[in-house]
Amino acid sequence: MAGITAVELHLKASDDGSTGFYEVSVQEGTQGVALSNDDYDAFTGDLFGTFDVDASPKDINLTLNVDGFNYIESVRLVGGIAKLCLREYDHDYLNVSAGLGWGGYFGVYFSEAIEADSPFLRLRYD
Secondary structure, X not given: OOOEEEEEEEEEEOOOOOOOEEEEEEEEEOOOOOOOHHHHHOEEEEEEEEEEEEOOOOEEEEEOOHHHXXXXXXXXXXXXXXXXXXXXXXXXXXXXXXXXXXXXXXXXXXXXXXXXXXXXXXXXXX
């Protein structure tokens, strides 16, 4: 069987009025199958990458680092479900208050969106 050589997370920024550039972090998620407010802090482990992302409506492609690659490969080998957690890096990941006047946000479509807008992983094989 061929091995995975790269893992790319594909997202689509939503057309919700969000603007600007954000540094987005990706980690292993520990959330449940159905998301709830309790899942806000549902993540663990090392970063799978931080990415400078333009919030304007468009396709976004994030190539995960070796930690993300190894996580996805380990889940694939056991036939499990990979869960990822994306957070704004400078405030959410670092746990630093954004302060008064900072009202930025970055919206992406979730799996409940139409198929053309849904996020997906692209696994590249040798």
